[in-house]
Amino acid sequence: MSDAHAYPHEPTGVETRKLGMWIFLSTEILFFGTLITTFLIFKGRDFPGMKLTDVYDIPFTSVSSFVLLMSSLTMVLAHNALEMNDQEKTRVWLLATAMLGAVFLAGQIYEFTEFYHKGFELSTNIFSSTFYVLTGFHGLHVFIGVVLLLALWGIGQRQKGLSLNDGMNLEFIALYWHFVDIVWIVLFTVVYLI
Amino acid sequence: MTKIIQPKKQKNIFSRPSSEEGIWSWITTVDHKRIGIMYGYAAFFFLLVGGLEALLLRIQLSQPDNNFLSAAEYNAMFTMHGTTMIFLAIMPISAAFFNYLLPLQIGARDVAFPRLNALSFWIFIAGGLFLYSTFLFGTAGAPEGGYLDEEVSRLASAPNGGWFGYQPNAGLKYSPGTAMDYWAIGLQILGIASLVSAFNFITTILNMRTKGMRLMRMPVFTWMTFAVSFLLAFSLPIIAIALFFVTFDRQFGTTFFLTEGGGDPVLWQHLFWLFGHPEVYILILPAFGIVSEVLPTFSRKPLFGYPAIVFAGFGIAFIGFGVWAHHMFASAISPVAQAGFGLSTMIIAVPTGVKIFNWLGTIWGGKLTLNTPMLFALGFIGMFVIGGLSGVTHSVVPADTQQTDTYYIVAHFHYVLFGGALFGIFSGLYYWFPKVWGRMYNEALGKIHFWLMIIGFNLTFGPMHWLGLQGQVRRTWVYAEETNLGFWNLIVTIGAFILAVAILVFMANWMYSRRKGEKAPFDPWDARTLEWITPSPTPVWNFSKAPEVKSLDDFWYQKYGEDEDGRAVRKDTADDLLIQLEEEGFNPDEEIHLPSPSYFPLILAFGLPFLGYAVIYKSIPLALIGVILLLIGGFGWGTEPLEEEFESAEEDLVNTEEDSVNEEESPTNE
Numbered sequence: 001m002s003d004a005h006a007y008p009h010e011p012t013g014v015e016t017r018k019l020g021m022w023i024f025l026s027t028e029i030l031f032f033g034t035l036i037t038t039f040l041i042f043k044g045r046d047f048p049g050m051k052l053t054d055v056y057d058i059p060f061t062s063v064s065s066f067v068l069l070m071s072s073l074t075m076v077l078a079h080n081a082l083e084m085n086d087q088e089k090t091r092v093w094l095l096a097t098a099m100l101g102a103v104f105l106a107g108q109i110y111e112f113t114e115f116y117h118k119g120f121e122l123s124t125n126i127f128s129s130t131f132y133v134l135t136g137f138h139g140l141h142v143f144i145g146v147v148l149l150l151a152l153w154g155i156g157q158r159q160k161g162l163s164l165n166d167g168m169n170l171e172f173i174a175l176y177w178h179f180v181d182i183v184w185i186v187l188f189t190v191v192y193l194i
Numbered sequence: 195m196t197k198i199i200q201p202k203k204q205k206n207i208f209s210r211p212s213s214e215e216g217i218w219s220w221i222t223t224v225d226h227k228r229i230g231i232m233y234g235y236a237a238f239f240f241l242l243v244g245g246l247e248a249l250l251l252r253i254q255l256s257q258p259d260n261n262f263l264s265a266a267e268y269n270a271m272f273t274m275h276g277t278t279m280i281f282l283a284i285m286p287i288s289a290a291f292f293n294y295l296l297p298l299q300i301g302a303r304d305v306a307f308p309r310l311n312a313l314s315f316w317i318f319i320a321g322g323l324f325l326y327s328t329f330l331f332g333t334a335g336a337p338e339g340g341y342l343d344e345e346v347s348r349l350a351s352a353p354n355g356g357w358f359g360y361q362p363n364a365g366l367k368y369s370p371g372t373a374m375d376y377w378a379i380g381l382q383i384l385g386i387a388s389l390v391s392a393f394n395f396i397t398t399i400l401n402m403r404t405k406g407m408r409l410m411r412m413p414v415f416t417w418m419t420f421a422v423s424f425l426l427a428f429s430l431p432i433i434a435i436a437l438f439f440v441t442f443d444r445q446f447g448t449t450f451f452l453t454e455g456g457g458d459p460v461l462w463q464h465l466f467w468l469f470g471h472p473e474v475y476i477l478i479l480p481a482f483g484i485v486s487e488v489l490p491t492f493s494r495k496p497l498f499g500y501p502a503i504v505f506a507g508f509g510i511a512f513i514g515f516g517v518w519a520h521h522m523f524a525s526a527i528s529p530v531a532q533a534g535f536g537l538s539t540m541i542i543a544v545p546t547g548v549k550i551f552n553w554l555g556t557i558w559g560g561k562l563t564l565n566t567p568m569l570f571a572l573g574f575i576g577m578f579v580i581g582g583l584s585g586v587t588h589s590v591v592p593a594d595t596q597q598t599d600t601y602y603i604v605a606h607f608h609y610v611l612f613g614g615a616l617f618g619i620f621s622g623l624y625y626w627f628p629k630v631w632g633r634m635y636n637e638a639l640g641k642i643h644f645w646l647m648i649i650g651f652n653l654t655f656g657p658m659h660w661l662g663l664q665g666q667v668r669r670t671w672v673y674a675e676e677t678n679l680g681f682w683n684l685i686v687t688i689g690a691f692i693l694a695v696a697i698l699v700f701m702a703n704w705m706y707s708r709r710k711g712e713k714a715p716f717d718p719w720d721a722r723t724l725e726w727i728t729p730s731p732t733p734v735w736n737f738s739k740a741p742e743v744k745s746l747d748d749f750w751y752q753k754y755g756e757d758e759d760g761r762a763v764r765k766d767t768a769d770d771l772l773i774q775l776e777e778e779g780f781n782p783d784e785e786i787h788l789p790s791p792s793y794f795p796l797i798l799a800f801g802l803p804f805l806g807y808a809v810i811y812k813s814i815p816l817a818l819i820g821v822i823l824l825l826i827g828g829f830g831w832g833t834e835p836l837e838e839e840f841e842s843a844e845e846d847l848v849n850t851e852e853d854s855v856n857e858e859e860s861p862t863n864e
Contacts, residue, residue, distance in 0.1 A: 010401045016306050020397040023427065027389065030431035034465065038439070038450070047456035123447035126456040133442060151832065 021172050025179045032183050035134045036190055042126045049125040055118045057111070058192055064107030065188050068142070071100035072181045075174050082170055087161040090170075091153055097177065098149035101142050108139050131191065138187055141180045148173045222791035224308035227732055229315050230294030231630065234623075236319060237286035243326075244278035245697065247271045249690055256687035258675040266346055268671035269354035270334065270373070276357030277377065280477065281384050282322050284615050288480035289314070289388075291622055292395055292419045294630065298725035298732065299416045301404025301741045306397040308789040309831065310390055316799030317387035324803040325380030328352050333371035353377035356669065358470065359440065361451035361462040366444045372810050378440045379806040385430045385437075386802070392426035395419055404724075406743035410504075413723045414497060417504045418483030421511040425472045425479070428515070433469035436462060445809060460526050467518035475514040477611055478578075479507060481618025482549060485571040488625050489553055491719050492568040493560025494762065496747055499552040506552075509545035517542055523591050524598040532591045539589035546582055550575065566640030570621035573648050577613025581606055584659065599669070602662025608655040620647070620700070627707070628714035632731040635711060639703040646696035653689025657682040716776045722750040729779040738782035792834060798827025 010016060078093030112132070122132050152173060156162045162170060220228060250271050254263040263271065293311065297304055305311050332351045353373045355364030364374050399420050403412070412420075439450035440462070449455025451462045490497045497503065519527055519535040527535075553575055562568065584606040588594045597603055620643075627635045666679050673679050717726045727749055728736060745751055753768040801823030808817035 011403050011407075012400050014401070016397055016401045019401055020307060020393050023393045023396050027393075027427045027431050030428055031435060034432045034435040038435070038461065038465075041458070041461065042456070045456060049456075122442075123449070123455070126449055129442065129448035129450060129455070129457075133438070133448070137438075155833075 017169060017172055018175070021175050025175065028179065028183075032138075032186075035130075035137060036186070039130045039134050039191065042130050045126070047125055047127070049127070050120050051127050052120070052131050052191070055115045055120045056192060057114070060107070061111065061188065061192055064104050064111075065184060067100050067107070068104040068181055068184055071097045071104070072178055074100060075177050079170060079174050082162060087156070090162060091156045094149055094153045094156065094170075098146050098153060101146040101149065101177075105139060105142055105146065108135065108142075112136075135187065135191065138180070138183060141183070145173070145177050145180055148176070219791065221796060222312075222793055224304075224312045224789050224791055224795075225734055226293050226297050226305050226308065226311060227630075227734075227736075229311055230290045230292075233286050233293055233315055233318070234290035236322070237283050237290060240278050240282035240322060241284075241287070242697070244275050244283050245694065247275040247278065249694060251275065252687040252690040254671060255673075255683050257684065258673055258677070258680045260672060263671060264347070264350065265671045266334065266336070266350035266354065269669070270350045270352040272669055273353045273356050273377070277325070277353065277381070279611075280357060280473070281381060282318075282325070284477050284611065284619070285388060286318055287619055288422070288477070288615075289318075289391055291415075291480060291484065291619075291626075292391070292422075295626065295725055296395060296398060296416060296419050297402065298728065298736060299413045299723055300399065300402060300407050301724050301737060301743065302398065302402040303736050303786075304402075304789060305394050306402055307394050309792050309795055310394050312792065312795035313799055314387045314391035314394065316796045317383060317390065317802060320799045320803050321380055321383035321387060324383055324806055325353075325376060327803075328373050328376035328380075332373040332376050334373040335370035337368045337370065358466055359462075360466075361440070361443075361459040362453075364440070365452055367452075375441065375444055375810045376806075378437045378444070379809060382434060382437045382441070383802050383806060385434050388426050389430050389434075392423040392430070395423040396427065399423075404737075404740050404743060406748075410501065411743055411746045411748070414486035414500065414503055414507075415480075415483035415723075418479045418486070418507055421507045422476050422479045425476050425511050425514065429469045429472035429476070432465055436465035436469070439465075441809065445812075460522075463522050463525055464518070467521045468515070470521065471518040472511070472514045474607075474610070475510055477615045478618075479511070481574065481615045481622075482507060484618045484622035484625070485553065485574050487723065488567050488571040488621050489556045490747075491625075491721050492563040492565065492571075493557045494563075494720075495556060495560040496722075496750075497552070498555030498558075499548075500746060502548055503552050506545035506548040509548075510542060513538060513542045513545070520588055520594070523588075523594045536589045536591050540586065543582065543586050543589075550579060550582075565624075565637060566635070566644055567621045567625035569641065569644045570617050570624065573644065574614060574617040574621060577609055577617055577648075577651065581609025581611075581613055585610065597662060599667055600662035601658040601666045601668060604668055605655050605658035605662060608658070612655065613651055617647075620644075623704075625719070626725075627704075628718045629725060629730045629732065631708050631711070632714050632729075633707055633709075633711035634714050634718065635707040636703050639699055639706075643696050643699045643703065646692055646699060650689050650692030650696055654686050654693060655689075657686050657689075661686070716772050720753070722747040724749060727775050727779070729776050733779060734788060735782060735786040738778050738780075738786075739784070792831070794827045794831040794834065796827075797823055798831065801827060 012019065014022075074093045074096040078090050078097060081089035081093055115128075120128050120131075122129060152162070152170060220232065223229065250263060251268065254260050254268055293305070293315075329348060329352055332353075334346055334351050334354050336346075351371075351373060353359075353376060355369050355374050355377070359374065359377065362368060364377075399412070399416060439448070442448040443450055443452060443457075449457040451457050451459050453459065486497055486503060517535060517538045519531055520539045523532055523535075557572075564572075584602070588597065588603075588606070624635055624640055627633075661679055661682050664677075664679065666673060666677070666683075673683070714730050716729060718730075719726070724741060724743070725732075727741060750762075752771060753765060754762040755765050757763050801820045804816050804820030804823065807813065808820055
């Protein structure tokens, strides 16, 4: 045994980095919680001017939501492939996940420009402000996730293989990615459907 | 003597910092003790700045109709005083204690994520500098038809909307210029620093405890760190989003908090105090932890009701999220909400009272040593009780409506945050002085400091109670001669200067004793917790081998047994034990790998202010600089191994082990 293992750690039995990620995600709930609460408070208000219901396109957003949900599936496949030590497949699924995330982002950018041209601008009123800030904040999270996935994919290409113990841990990013997906399920319901 | 092996040089894009002494070793350090010391000094610097701002305020108020400061300057000074003391002085000074002591108290070599720890520190520095750069670059104007015709001086070019930033007063219309943007974005950056350290400490406490260190054997200071970290982790996101909204309102024309576009100013108050009240406990709980260490040590008794103190701490933290609207009794909230929050405010006094009685129980019948840390701890109890009692009076809604925005409130929260938090912090600074520097502070000077402080403190904040009840309002730069408030205001100002002298005495003591003080003996206080089983100053590796803990206050029970009456009796072996511990502490018998220093936390942290400036000045080049720094920092961080690889034999061992782990893991998932 090397020295690093002579010193006791992890009495909880959860790997330290993963535990840190869980705690980070728990605060993310508060970030999104505050945003969603604000959105809901303003949503019920009676204020003249354009509302989201005047501009949105539910079928389009449903498709892009489906794309994002599928990326969770490919993420699981990537994780599974790595556990089987199938490096080739791991990288393929990683890239697929990143690409699906990118498609979702492209959809969001398209949607934003579309709304903007219809006159639903950031500073139009509280409905537009909360909508853009809330969904934009989520979009930023997806973007960061895509960057992390691409970085991991790049490391995999360069080193010809990943391991579950790498500094940029696949499991670690997967947790984040699934979280961002779950948040979208809530957002889609709250923002578009209710 | 020491056998730390040198990492071998590795080919990398950026060469790794390698100095072990001098300024670069401090800048690139990931050692929790050094980070703690840097936190302490930086926070103390800001404490002095905040104190200076307070003195300017007090000079202005020392006599009626004074014109030492202009109205604009006065607004800037009270805003910066509050913001500085809360975010740049007391929070980081608590972080200094967490950093230095937490790993030691749970028997760990470092925190869970050493580089993240350095990142929090550097983000704190970056945020503090960003906020204070407003004096150089910021502008504070006045609304049309407002109070200002004269030119705004540099001193007034600072945030001027209060540390609470109430909307729409702090919005663009009534606070034009960039100063309040510096405030909003500066707090945002500081919030990131605290959030990162919160993740780090929670993970450290859960996952880095040594053998036998069960949760209910942890020292109370560690418990309070745990509670504070949860408070930070769950309250900062709320203010982060609210500040986000403010920045959008000011920069991009949204109307989250402005009625013009359908927004709601009271929503800001809710979001702010939903963070702001837990923040109060973020400031005070570390001091609770410190006195819970100091009192048992100098009473030579175990802490009375350890589980009660622990659970009361968490009770306070939990209820602390349910009392925020008592800051808003004078705002637009319904009578039902007022009654509810009045009740919850009374209820939170219960766990606080539990703690007070536990501390009294601890010193009751103890063999007290009245040295400086103990005096400060006792002063803490007294002053905190006064502040706590005036706090309970705020739960009575009609009385509170009368007191809102008067000096009665100012008196209350200074008794809690100065008489409470800061007295606790001074107690801790003296108590752990020998640990950090290996020398003793000067007891006589320490006592002078205490007495000056407690007299100055009560002269400063005591009279504010009756000034407030007589109707002197907060945040107002003059009062008229006819109000007859002049006499007590003068006394308050004199008290403030006595406090300044007390701080000078403290600084002299610190500077002198650090270099010339007597050498501290091993375990100078006959203490109970694990940090004292290491030599002072603590070696970089903390513990030569992982200590094993068999009970609460394990170190004490190694030194003391009990006679038939249950009195503590020092074991014959105790002195030998101390000699042995010191010997072992300095001479680890195995090679110790420590995390290597890194530049990247620093680079990453200093990308953030550039992003802040970019938002304020809508400048693409500044944004690019920020993004590039973040990318270099992030990329370097991601590709840099935490520990350098060591000489070859060692390396093989690690590799084979990793392989075996992979093999072990895969079948279980098939």
